[in-house]
Amino acid sequence: MGTSDRDRQFHPFGLAVCSTETEEDFEFIFRTLKSNTKNLNPKVLIADCAEAITNGFTNAFGSGFARVHCWFHVMDKLRKKLDVTVDAKTKAELLEDIRVMQVSSTECEFKSASALFLKKWSPNENTKAFLAYFTDEYLKKRSGWYEGIAPGFPSTNNGLESLNNKIKNEGTFRLRLPLGEFFTVIIKLIKDWSLDRHPDSPNYVSFVTAPTIHTLLVSEAYEFAKSRGKTVRTKIINSNEVEYFIPSTLQKQLTERDIKSFHKNRVKLDTYKQWKSRLDVVKLDRANWKNSTCTCATFQKEYICSHVIGIAALQQLFQFPDSAKTDLIGKRRKAGRPRKVKQALLVA
Numbered sequence: 004m005g006t007s008d009r010d011r012q013f014h015p016f017g018l019a020v021c022s023t024e025t026e027e028d029f030e031f032i033f034r035t036l037k038s039n040t041k042n043l044n045p046k047v048l049i050a051d052c053a054e055a056i057t058n059g060f061t062n063a064f065g066s067g068f069a070r071v072h073c074w075f076h077v078m079d080k081l082r083k084k085l086d087v088t089v090d091a092k093t094k095a096e097l098l099e100d101i102r103v104m105q106v107s108s109t110e111c112e113f114k115s116a117s118a119l120f121l122k123k124w125s126p127n128e129n130t131k132a133f134l135a136y137f138t139d140e141y142l143k144k145r146s147g148w149y150e151g152i153a154p155g156f157p158s159t160n161n162g163l164e165s166l167n168n169k170i171k172n173e174g175t176f177r178l179r180l181p182l183g184e185f186f187t188v189i190i191k192l193i194k195d196w197s198l199d200r201h202p203d204s205p206n207y208v209s210f211v212t213a214p215t216i217h218t219l220l221v222s223e224a225y226e227f228a229k230s231r232g233k234t235v236r237t238k239i240i241n242s243n244e245v246e247y248f249i250p251s252t253l254q255k256q257l258t259e260r261d262i263k264s265f266h267k268n269r270v271k272l273d274t275y276k277q278w279k280s281r282l283d284v285v286k287l288d289r290a291n292w293k294n295s296t297c298t299c300a301t302f303q304k305e306y307i308c309s310h311v312i313g314i315a316a317l318q319q320l321f322q323f324p325d326s327a328k329t330d331l332i333g334k335r336r337k338a339g340r341p342r343k344v345k346q347a348l349l350v351a
C-alpha cells in the first residue's frame with residue numbers, strides 16, 4: 004500500500020500480509036492505515052478491479068473518492084475476452100478505439116466517447132458478445148480506467164506492482180520463509196523505505212509535488228514554441244481562463260471550425276478520433292503555469308508536456324534556458340549564429 008507523487012514515483016506506506024483478500028481484510032488494512040495516520044483523507048483509490056478493495060476502502064474512508072480501475076488490468080481482461088470472441092483484425096481495431104477513449108481528459112468526454120464507440124460497433128454482429136461484456140463490466144460496473152477520472156494521478160497501479168515484484172524477486176523471498184524469519188526481513192525492508200524518505204539519507208527519495216521538467220522536454224517545448232508557436236490560436240473563456248489551440252505536427256493550420264466545434268459533441272467515433280489527432284488544447288493557469296492542463300496523451304499520463312511549457316514560455320511565464328536551444332537530441336543546430344526566437348502568438 005502506498006501513494007504516488009507527481010513524477011509517478013511510488014512511495015510505500017506499509018505492507019500487509021494477507022492470505023484471503025476479502026472485503027473484511029481490506030477494511031482492516033485501511034482502518035489500520037487510517038487510525039495510524041493523522042488527517043488522512045484519501046480522494047483517489049487506485050487498484051486492480053477487485054470489488055473487495057473498493058468495499059473495504061469505502062467501509063474505512065466513506066464513499067467520497069474516485070475509484071481508478073488500473074488500466075493495465077482492464078486491458079489485460081479485454082484482450083483475453085477479445086481473443087475468444089472476435090478475429091485478430093477486429094480485435095486490433097476495437098483496442099485502438101478503446102485506447103483513444105482511455106485518454107479522455109474529462110468524465111463528459113469519456114461518456115460521449117463510450118456512446119460513440121457503442122454506436123460504431125453495435126451494428127457489427129461479430130462484436131455482440133464482446134460489447135455486452137465490455138458494457139457490463141467496464142462501462143457500467145467499473146468505468147474508472149480513463150485518464151480524466153483522477154487528473155494528476157496514475158491510471159495504473161504499476162508502481163505498486165513493480166515494488167511487489169521487487170520484494171518477491173529479492174533473494175530472500177524466492178524461498179518461502181518461515182513466518183518469524185519473514186517478519187525479520189520485512190521489518191528491515193520497511194525501515195529502509197522509511198529511512199530513504201529522510202532528507203539526510205544518502206539514498207534520499209523525495210516526494211515530488213510538481214512534475215520534474217526534464218531537459219529533453221524543455222528542448223521539445225522550445226522546438227514547438229519556435230516552429231509552431233505562430234500556429235497556436237486562442238479562445239478567451241472568461242476573464243481568468245484562456246484556451247490555447249495547438250495544431251498537431253501533421254496539421255499545419257487550424258480552421259475556425261476546429262476551434263468552434265471543440266466543445267461540441269461528436270456524432271461519430273471516427274470524427275472524434277480525427278479531432279483528437281488534429282489538435283491539443285492547453286488551459287493556461289497564469290498564476291501558476293505548472294498547474295496548467297493539456298488534452299494531449301503525454302500530459303494525461305505525465306502531468307506535464309511540451310505544449311504547456313511552450314505556451315508558458317510564449318506567454319513570458321517561463322524562460323527557456325540556453326541549453327534548451329542546443330540540446331535537442333537528434334537535431335543539430337545549423338552552422339552560424341543561431342536565429343533569435345520570434346515571439347509570436349495569434350489571438351483569435
Ligand SMILES: [Zn+2]
Nearest residue numbers: 297299308310
Ligand atoms: Zn500537451
